[in-house]
Amino acid sequence: MLDDTQWFDRASLDARSFAARRLAGExxxxxxxxxxxxxxxxxxxxxxxxxxxxxxxxxxxxxLDLRSQPRPAG
Incomplete structure (x- = not known):
C-alpha cells in the first residue's frame, strides 16, 4: 500500500510504475x-x-469495525 503518492519524488514513482508493469498478469x-x-x-x-x-x-x-484487532500478549 502506497499512500499520499502525490508527494513521491519522480524516481520513486518511476520505480513503482516499472514494478507495476512487470507484475502485470501476476x-x-x-x-x-x-x-x-x-x-x-x-x-x-x-x-x-x-x-x-x-x-x-x-x-x-x-x-473501522473490520480492522484487525491486536492480539493479546502471551
Whole structure:
C-alpha cells in the first residue's frame, strides 16, 4: 500500500510504475492512493486504475469495525 503518492519524488514513482508493469498478469495487487485530480506519471497508461470516492459515515464505520484487532500478549 502506497499512500499520499502525490508527494513521491519522480524516481520513486518511476520505480513503482516499472514494478507495476512487470507484475502485470501476476497474482499481485498494488494499492496506490493519491489525492483526487493528482496526475501520477507512469500510472496513467500502463496500469488499470480504479478511482474511488469518499466513504460515507456508515461505510467508514463498517471499515473501522473490520480492522484487525491486536492480539493479546502471551
Amino acid at each position: 497474482p499481485v495487487t498494488m494499492l496506490i492512493a493519491a489525492r483526487v485530480g493528482e496526475h501520477l506519471r507512469g500510472f496513467d497508461r500502463h496500469v488499470p486504475t480504479l478511482t474511488l470516492g469518499p466513504l460515507d459515515g456508515a461505510a467508514a464505520g463498517r471499515l
